[in-house]
Amino acid sequence: MLLTIDPNNGLPIYDQIVRQVKFAIASGALRPGELVPSVREAAKQAAVNPNTVARAYRELQAEGVLRRVRGTGLAVTEDAPAYCRKERVKLLEERLRQVLEEAAQSGLSEAELRQLVEKQLRLLSRSRGRRGSS
Amino acid sequence: MLLTIDPNNGLPIYDQIVRQVKFAIASGALRPGELVPSVREAAKQAAVNPNTVARAYRELQAEGVLRRVRGTGLAVTEDAPAYCRKERVKLLEERLRQVLEEAAQSGLSEAELRQLVEKQLRLLSRSRGRRGSS
DNA sequence: CATGGTGTACTATTTAGATAGTATACCATG
DNA sequence: CATGGTATACTATCTAAATAGTACACCATG
Numbered sequence: 515m516l517l518t519i520d521p522n523n524g525l526p527i528y529d530q531i532v533r534q535v536k537f538a539i540a541s542g543a544l545r546p547g548e549l550v551p552s553v554r555e556a557a558k559q560a561a562v563n564p565n566t567v568a569r570a571y572r573e574l575q576a577e578g579v580l581r582r583v584r585g586t587g588l589a590v591t592e593d594a595p596a597y598c599r600k601e602r603v604k605l606l607e608e609r610l611r612q613v614l615e616e617a618a619q620s621g622l623s624e625a626e627l628r629q630l631v632e633k634q635l636r637l638l639s640r641s642r643g644r645r646g647s648s
Numbered sequence: 649m650l651l652t653i654d655p656n657n658g659l660p661i662y663d664q665i666v667r668q669v670k671f672a673i674a675s676g677a678l679r680p681g682e683l684v685p686s687v688r689e690a691a692k693q694a695a696v697n698p699n700t701v702a703r704a705y706r707e708l709q710a711e712g713v714l715r716r717v718r719g720t721g722l723a724v725t726e727d728a729p730a731y732c733r734k735e736r737v738k739l740l741e742e743r744l745r746q747v748l749e750e751a752a753q754s755g756l757s758e759a760e761l762r763q764l765v766e767k768q769l770r771l772l773s774r775s776r777g778r779r780g781s782s
Numbered sequence: 783c784a785t786g787g788t789g790t791a792c793t794a795t796t797t798a799g800a801t802a803g804t805a806t807a808c809c810a811t812g
Numbered sequence: 813c814a815t816g817g818t819a820t821a822c823t824a825t826c827t828a829a830a831t832a833g834t835a836c837a838c839c840a841t842g
Contacts, residue, residue, distance in 0.1 A: 518753075522695055523746065526829060533750070541755025548754045552788065563831045568790070585788055585839030603764070606751045610768045612657065613743045616667070619652075620736050621675025630737070632766055634744045638752055660799060686818065697801045702820070719818055721810030 515544055515551055517560040528560055531570035538578065540598040546593055549587045550580060553633060649678055649685055651694040661696055665704035667739060671715065673724055674732040683721045684714060 515538055516586065521529055538544040548557075553571060557564040565575040571588055580588040617627050649672055653664055655668050672678040676748040682692075687705060705722055708714040713732065714722040 528829080532751075532827095537754035543755070550670070553790090554787085557677050561726070566830060569709070569830095571789080582789070583839095585841095587788060602754050602756070606747070606754060606756070606764060607768065609747045610764060611771070613740070613818085614768050614772050616743070617740045618776060619668075620671035620740060621677070622736070622740070624769075624773055628769070630740060630744060631769070634741065635749050635758075635762070637745070638748050639758055642752060642758070662799080667800095687820090688817085698801085700800060705819085716819070717809095719807095719811095721818060 515556075515557060517551075517610060519560045519562060528566050528573070530572040531556075531562075531563065532573050535570070535574055536598045536601050536605070539594050540602040542595070544590050546590050546592045547562075548590050548638060549583075550574075550590065552587055651685075651690060653696060655713065660781075662700050662704040662707070665690075665694075665701060666707050669704070670732040670735050671707055671740070672676050673728050674736040676729070678724050680726045680728060682724050684708075684715075684723055684724065702780045 515535075517531060517534055519527055521527070523530060525533070535544070535550060544550070550571070550605050551559065553564050554635070556562075557567045560567070565593045571580060575582065575588070577597070578591060579594045583589050589618065622630070649669075649736045651665060651668055653661055655661070657664060659667070669678070669684060678684070685693065685703045689700050690696075692700070706713060706716070709716065709722070711731070712725055713728045715725050718722050748761070751764065756764070
């Protein structure tokens with residue numbers, strides 16, 4: 515479980531953490547029963563304040579994604595994978611919708627918009643390929 | 649020149665204003681020499697504080713998009729359209745890249761990602777059609 | 783049973799964004 | 813030349829996000 519925080523991502527740090535944990539569970543990288551990094555450990559690794567991590571974990575517990583194991587840490591619940599897969603689609607769709615809406619309001623035609631999207635998808639698959647092959 | 653502000657857009661209000669003015673110029677809705685709505689007028693229309701509008705306009709002047717006409721208001725410069733068309737692509741690409749990158753990190757395959765994008769593009773063109781026809 | 787690692791709670795401080803209110807300098811208009 | 817609309821500057825206040833530091837309750841481990 516590796517957290518990568520981008521301070522000027524638009525999203526608050528605690529929200530980035532929430533999303534990344536959900537995504538890790540959705541993708542199977544984190545499985546039910548597994549422990550999430552401790553508040554202090556995650557904070558150190560992400561160069562972020564422990565309170566910020568604690569806030570993210572508090573939200574994840576409130577949503578039923580994590581449960582507390584006394585004296586041990588926070589574990590992924592049994593229901594989390596199904597829930598997180600739904601969340602993943604929902605969260606990504608929402609951000610995508612906002613961006614595409616702004617693009618439409620900017621006066622771009624649908625064709626120009628599709629070109630933009632294609633360009634970014636190509637760039638993305640290229641960097642993905644490099645990551646996989648090296 | 650109509651400003652539509654979404655308080656929970658992720659972007660700060662002053663930034664939304666900056667972008668919308670640039671987009672209006674890029675699309676030709678605002679042309680060189682034309683006056684932008686006054687700070688007070690824009691603030692009232694968008695239900696926002698005049699200082700927030702003033703901050704956005706200050707940035708637009710610093711970028712050479714608007715120039716001050718003493719005692720009259722702020723006018724679009726001659727160089728603005730070319731500049732704003734470049735900016736439009738740049739600003740949209742940046743946001744789009746962030747979203748697609750997050751989607752890739754979430755474990756979605758490229759095929760699933762493309763499906764998501766297609767779905768949102770379809771929803772978008774549908775609402776566009778409604779806007780145009782009604 | 784003491785140690786050390788868990789999460790949690792609490793208060794205080796800092797920063798950015800936004801609001802509120804006031805004051806000022808400018809000038810087109812009548 | 814007075815009026816009113818323009819941008820601008822300034823201080824103060826408010827909120828959310830993030831940081832900082834401290835303290836506490838819990839319990840697995842040795």
